[in-house]
Amino acid sequence: MSSEKNDVPAWEQRFRAARVSLPEWADDAPERSLYVSNASGTFEVYAWDRTAGTHRQVTDRPSGTTDASLTPDGEWVWWFDDTAGDEYGVWRRQPFAGGPDQPAVPGLAPSYEAGLALGRDGTVVVGRSTDEDGTTLHLLRPGASEPVEIYRHAEYGGVGDLSHDSALLAVDHTEHGDAMHSAIRVLRCADGEPVAELDDVTGRQAPSGLACLGFAPVDGDSRLLVAHQRRGRWEPMLWDPLTGVETELLLRTEDGRELPGDVSAQWFPDATALLVEHEFEARSELFGYTLATGTLTRLPTPRGTVAGATARPDGTVEFLWSCAAEPSAVRSTAGTVVLRAPGSVPPRSVPVEDVWVEGPGGRVHALVQRPEGPGPYPTVFEIHGGPTHHDSDSFAAGPAAWLDHGFAVVRVNYRGSTGYGQAWTDALRERVGLIELEDIGAVRAWAVASGLADPERLVLSGGSWGGYLTLLGLGTQPGDWSLGLAAVPVADYLTAYADEMEALKSLDRTLFGGTPEEVPERWRASSPLTYVEQVRAPVYLSAGLNDPRCPIRQIENYVARLEQLGVPHEVYRYEAGHGSLVVDERIKQLRLEIDFARRYLKV
Template identity: 55%
Template sequence: MSPHPSAPVPPTLFDDEREPRWRSRFTTARMSRPGWARDAPARSVYVSNATGTVEIHAWDRDSGEHRQVTDRRNGTTSAVLPPDGGHVWWFADTDGDEFGRWVAQPWSSGAGADTVPAVPGAGDGYPAGLEIGRRITAIGVSTDDGTVLSVHERGSGTDAREIYRHTEDAGVGALSEDETLLAISHSEHGDSRHPSLRVLDVATGDTVAELHDGPGRGLAALEFSPVAGDQRLLVGHERRGRDELLVWDPTTGEVTELAIDLPGELVGGFVPDASALLVAHTHAARTRLFRHVLASGELTELPTAPGCVGSAEVRDDGTVEYSASSAATPSQIRALRPDGTDEVLVAPPGERPPGSVAVRDVWTEVPAGQVHSLVAEAPRADGRPAPAVFVLHGGPHAADEDRFDAGRATWVEAGFTVVEVNYRGSTGYGSAWRDAIEGRPGLTELTDVAAVQDALVADGTVDPARCAVDGWSWGGYLSLLAAGTQPQRWAAAVAGVPVADYVAAYTDEMEQLRAFDRALFGGSPDELPDLYREASPLTYVDEVRVPVLVLAGENDPRCPIRQIDNYLDALAARGDVTYEVSRFDAGHGSLVVADQMDLIATEVDFVRRALG
């Protein structure tokens, strides 16, 4: 491997009041919406960066005590409470590599306490679902050999019992209230992007029922009814080209599609008595909450705080606890009471971070439809458009939304207009939009990005000579691909944890992503070498003409380091292109606040220098 020039971390980004302001958006304590133990609802867990690293924290609602649960060098993001709340379960990987096991420690313990395997005999791997009942735990583990789903009777003194195994991707979906039925997703048909559902008998492993909607139509097991004796399963489907809801009773075969007259896409969950659903409705990059009564079909929008809802759940007393933010307003954890009172539920210690600017919606016509973008505009100098950075989201099956983001706010503070493009492949705009990249990923998305750029140049929002492209994960992949296939459009390219050499990435990545790639491309690199070559940034490395910054995690299982080194070596071999590298000791991004700040500062500084 050739030595590569390291990207410097600037000691400061600004020499005025903006310096403490951008930093405080990262250092101010933030927290996720707390989840709670079903039978001990005063016990909650959440994720917070309050200690400078994202870790698991516990909250005793009766006493008001908040306590740090984990303390690991590279942080911890996944935790859950079993129904009795007696232990905190969290996922233990190594240095951010996402490979590990669920462990348990006593509820009353703090950081550094001894842990035990939460599910004895389940084995190590990448997580593939977890459902914890009062008696039975169902767990999924993915390895290079495929997926194993197991069930374990807690307190039995025995190891987990395998209930399903397949070389194709699968996952634990939902466990019935009486813990006799387990809904799983599977892709035995070879398409992990559009899974089918199977309900298994927990005691025997026998198949109780199957639900398969055919090619290009995926199904998701959301949850079983929380009422004992009610075996109805809430399912997400896309039978009419968008995410909608149905109720399926696998014991009778009855399927009821729910006619909810809202544009956009829907996901939901049962209220505690199963008489209604709490529905999250996403449309045009915003999510709002509704209540849908199952018997009558009555639909009511809930009067939540302005902004975009992040997540929500209903407590036994009918209170809806939710998170909400907007591009301009940092996130809050709120409680909507049954009497209509809406108030802050809990706040992390310290002051709230500063806000930022609002985004405006831009719709751009392309042959396939309309591309939706969010634009956060920086002030103009002398009437001239500010320099622009096109920040492309990861996924690809994800979307940029009108939510608060400290990174976006930093770019705006630095004087950049930020353009976020929900290109084909994004979620939230229907199945056809999401699946339009099948068979030609990468170049399809960049066609949409180019159309948005042209439209914003035409209306005077951006200066074509001062546009940079930036992204992380799939967005980083698109940035590198843009540098090689659209060099005339960009003044700089920034790629965080990208796919850089697609064939090598396929070889080294986790099996869940190999299955995703086979479904996206229509086969493996051995079966479709030309298609993978066409989609790989490495193919176009000799066409790169703009400065390139690559940020890479040493322990990344999704976009592994070897394939990034292959790309960097190819850049180095040219000898005539400016590029820099920032390597960090973590996985697919860092959970350490200081690292997050260094990374965004490195990005901003690099683009500033590239644009002069």
């Protein structure tokens, strides 16, 4: 039997199958929800009326839309409007039931987005970031014609949260100059004056980070839920900025065990309990934590990865779950699938195996997937971006496509990755790029020695920071890799710094301990362009023409050197920013990468 779908290979079906994000719901109208889906062929924002059972596409732009939020009363959808993926734009709003878009905050010029808070009384706080002004936060009160500036600083920061009564504003900031470890300041919205400060960086020999997780969602409660790293990993605590009282949350399982790994939390709607999200060794699980009794109860979630969760007013929890073998769906602790994208379910893929390899900085965790048939296999080392991120046991169409083409896939949670403690993440600052490649190299050696990987057909691949590590690895480990695939990479770090958005400049200054003028030797040692003369393997690069994170000029500099040196390479440039939100474009890019690898490796 033949059909159009049967003519489409499984790897492409996975990309074309519609997906949905975890729905956000309006605080005072919980039957009104918002989510992002690629059902139209481009990732766009959708409004979902749960009572009526209707779904409506809110945005429709050639480059796609993902940043959106609902007002607490559920009457308005806010969405961020940039130009062709350049991340530089303004907020617009549209009635939940449909209607024309309108400027959401009159008087604000375009900028990079630095957070948004929508209050129950109509108060709005918009965060902006520009090269000229740094971070500015703007407050718009109900009935006011224009917003007023309530915060400004040259270093990067952003909107944390508005209190339930819109009297207080929490700000995540890096005024101390360490962009990897934020502090929190609470301002009084009436006059912008500081109320309290929580800072675990200034004056400390071992700085640690803080993050705002949200004010208590009930009247008369000024407590702020905060994430901290005071014990070497992310954990939640309560802080009342009006009284200064900090309440440590001792999270223990029913048998008395402490949760390893990183822990985050959010409020249940009545503020009597917390929804706890636990990440450990590339997987995650959910717990409920009753504040009055200190009781931690595991919620029923399958083994795999929870990519987001939210507690509903009826006490149930909705979560977006998947594993490497099984596609994602929005599930409920009530035992139901709450939301699944329309159309057919994408084909399943191969489960991951956990591998631990001794590296120079400790045990390195890698996720391995094998295709059918005996090895050794041509192998793709798919390197994650971030860099403060991690690969997980979750469904991903990209790795599954390589498996379908007979490649093994290895993903490495190198030093710099999250989920393995603060020391593992912060090690990134020691020798930027080079330290990650030491861990990747250790796993590569294991893959060859174990018989998994064919040493003559080893692909180093990644996007964003993973693309940067790909180019850096091809130059610093030239004998280890047969081919490189770098998507939206940092290729010439000094030029990238000159052209990138201000928020990333702040992060880079932290990583390197100064600007290129202050510590030029560190920047040169970590730039792929420094080692381009040593590159032996064929290189494939793809770049977004409007990318503010890994701008096009620095990639062109690297490509020009490849041409001068006669290194085999191909370059694909496309009209978008830091990656594409268009399904056809994503398929095209991966097809080009697979074709490049098969031609040069003779697979």
